[in-house]
Amino acid sequence: MNVAPAGPWALRVxxxxxxxxxxxxxxxxxxxxxxxxxxxPRCGTVVACAGVSFDLRPGGVLGIVGESGSGKTxxxxxxxxxxxxxxxxxxxxxxxxxxxxxxxxxxQERRQIRNFHLGMVYQSAREGLNLRISAGGNIAERxxxxxxxxxxxxxxxxxxxxxxxxVPRSRMDQPPATFSGGMQQRVQIAKAIANGxxxxxxxxxxxxxxxxxQAGVLDLIQEIQRAERMAMLVVSHDLGVVRxxxxxxxxxxxxxxxxxxxxxxxxxxxxHPYTQLLVSSINA
Amino acid sequence: xxxxTLASLGSGTGYNFGFLDExxxxxxxxxxxxxxxxxxxxxxxxxxxxxxxxxxxxxGLQITLSLVGQGDVVKVIDQGADExxxxxxxxxLIERTSPGVGLTTFTREATIIQTRHRIPETPLQAHQxxxxxxxxxxxxxxxxxxxxxTRRMHAEADYSRMWVxxxxxxxxxxxxxxxxxxPVLVNGRHVMSPSPIPRWDVPRxxxxxxxxxxxxxxxxxxxxxxxxxxxxxxxxxxxxxxxERFDEPCAxxxxxxxxxxxxxxxxxTRVVCSDTEYCDEHLALQEASR
Numbered sequence: 001m002n003v004a005p006a007g008p009w010a011l012r013v014x015x016x017x018x019x020x021x022x023x024x025x026x027x028x029x030x031x032x033x034x035x036x037x038x039x040x041p042r043c044g045t046v047v048a049c050a051g052v053s054f055d056l057r058p059g060g061v062l063g064i065v066g067e068s069g070s071g072k073t074x075x076x077x078x079x080x081x082x083x084x085x086x087x088x089x090x091x092x093x094x095x096x097x098x099x100x101x102x103x104x105x106x107x108q109e110r111r112q113i114r115n116f117h118l119g120m121v122y123q124s125a126r127e128g129l130n131l132r133i134s135a136g137g138n139i140a141e142r143x144x145x146x147x148x149x150x151x152x153x154x155x156x157x158x159x160x161x162x163x164x165x166x167v168p169r170s171r172m173d174q175p176p177a178t179f180s181g182g183m184q185q186r187v188q189i190a191k192a193i194a195n196g197x198x199x200x201x202x203x204x205x206x207x208x209x210x211x212x213x214q215a216g217v218l219d220l221i222q223e224i225q226r227a228e229r230m231a232m233l234v235v236s237h238d239l240g241v242v243r244x245x246x247x248x249x250x251x252x253x254x255x256x257x258x259x260x261x262x263x264x265x266x267x268x269x270x271x272h273p274y275t276q277l278l279v280s281s282i283n284a
Numbered sequence: 285x286x287x288x289t290l291a292s293l294g295s296g297t298g299y300n301f302g303f304l305d306e307x308x309x310x311x312x313x314x315x316x317x318x319x320x321x322x323x324x325x326x327x328x329x330x331x332x333x334x335x336x337x338x339x340x341x342x343x344g345l346q347i348t349l350s351l352v353g354q355g356d357v358v359k360v361i362d363q364g365a366d367e368x369x370x371x372x373x374x375x376x377l378i379e380r381t382s383p384g385v386g387l388t389t390f391t392r393e394a395t396i397i398q399t400r401h402r403i404p405e406t407p408l409q410a411h412q413x414x415x416x417x418x419x420x421x422x423x424x425x426x427x428x429x430x431x432x433x434t435r436r437m438h439a440e441a442d443y444s445r446m447w448v449x450x451x452x453x454x455x456x457x458x459x460x461x462x463x464x465x466x467p468v469l470v471n472g473r474h475v476m477s478p479s480p481i482p483r484w485d486v487p488r489x490x491x492x493x494x495x496x497x498x499x500x501x502x503x504x505x506x507x508x509x510x511x512x513x514x515x516x517x518x519x520x521x522x523x524x525x526x527x528e529r530f531d532e533p534c535a536x537x538x539x540x541x542x543x544x545x546x547x548x549x550x551x552x553t554r555v556v557c558s559d560t561e562y563c564d565e566h567l568a569l570q571e572a573s574r
Binding site: 107108111115130133134136137138140141142144145149150151152154173 | 436439440441442444445447448451452454455456520521522523
């Protein structure tokens with residue numbers, strides 16, 4: 001288990017930017033919420049996100065909301081190392097005393113960070129799990145990466161995690177391909193938290209589930225987050241998810257942060273016109 | 285035209301000593317030096333054409349031909365046997381293209397031993413080099429079909445998926461069923477395929493006195509285990525690595541300390557030593573003492 005970092009934040013992101021294309025001088029000025037587009041009209045570069053900065057306190061839950069194409073998943077994928085960011089730095093409180101930029105470390109160290117300090121839950125279980133090996137095997141992968149070498153201990157840990165995620169004991173040695181969508185997501189969460197990461201990244205993990213199953217999964221996440229005091233970054237287009245889980249929220253549009261603050265405040269008194277539109281759409 | 289005629293064309297033998305030209309041999313040796321410097325790491329090399337088909341031991345043969353010199357004594361075995369077709373043909377090629385090189389079936393006499401899927405029973409010494417013929421050099425291929433991805437996994441020492449495969453095997457069958465070519469961790473860094481040797485031989489690579497060289501001609505890779513190097517089979521602390529066990533001694537020489545293999549006989553099947561030279565020697569010793 002990782003000890004919760006001593007600093008005031010578990011994750012600090014400063015000026016994160018990611019673009020796809022050659023880039024030109026006009027890219028940043030010509031894209032964003034004011035321009036209403038993410039593609040630079042001069043050079044065709046897609047600015048997926050730019051100037052994204054935020055802090056996530058230890059044990060805190062931060063939401064990122066926005067429509068599809070707003071860059072919220074890009075932020076998450078950069079943090080998890082699935083994408084290489086174009087600019088910016090990211091610090092983890094639990095890595096190098098909070099002074100090590102995790103974007104510029106070697107790929108070997110990046111893997112260590114992924115294995116020990118981060119947990120990622122993808123929108124599609126297909127991405128986060130190998131559906132053909134057993135649920136226990138999927139969790140074992142994380143533990144084995146952290147150099148667990150005793151099968152009995154691995155199975156005990158996997159069983160504990162699966163039971164906490166309300167996956168029946170009898171399913172442990174079955175492949176998730178035979179599970180329902182909700183159960184697959186619960187296995188994915190169990191896998192993500194197996195090594196006791198300091199920050200868990202959740203990408204639209206309930207979007208593919210029906211409403212009643214969603215509620216169950218969200219309850220489990222909330223429970224486990226409180227018990228383990230893990231910091232979570234929750235990306236969702238669903239304000240309901242964010243309202244339930246997150247104390248603070250960031251609103252993104254066209255790759256930029258348009259508003260940030262306490263979730264209640266944003267939902268009750270949205271300042272930016274886009275946020276107002278978002279909020280009115282769920283209240284209607 | 286047979287090889288002998290071909291070899292005698294032109295001036296002298298017509299072929300360079302050791303069949304390969306000197307620059308090719310040098311290229312192979314350079315790849316081998318790199319392989320020895322990074323134990324267990326697969327070094328790409330320009331696999332040469334040989335008068336035998338790829339996949340029939342060309343990797344091992346290129347190593348042997350690149351290393352062999354006047355005064356060397358070569359032994360070639362196939363699954364422990366000196367007289368099987370593959371071994372006989374490779375030995376004949378070496379003999380005809382490398383005048384002055386001795387050939388033997390005695391493990392103790394050999395300076396270079398080229399082998400397919402076995403390590404001789406007689407313990408090897410520091411001056412001996414063991415050359416393995418390798419069909420599939422990539423141990424991670426079973427869990428990852430993409431070459432680019434397996435290279436990344438080796439670079440980052442990201443072997444968790446290999447471990448998961450062992451875990452799944454264990455959970456499904458109650459034991460690790462992998463028999464030949466059991467994956468090993470070399471020098472605490474690279475996961476390596478020891479070539480399809482039986483489990484029996486795997487521990488004999490650990491902290492070995494001799495140099496082991498591995499050549500995959502078709503896959504164009506060489507790798508090495510230098511003397512006195514850690515070679516640990518991947519295993520769990522509560523399910524340690526085990527070797528094959530035999531209930532009966534060798535039906536021919538009575539050895540209880542060698543790896544046995546099933547030989548279909550005219551009447552029934554016989555279980556005898558896989559290493560024919562060791563079996564002969566053991567038999568001779570017993571008859572002498574009788």
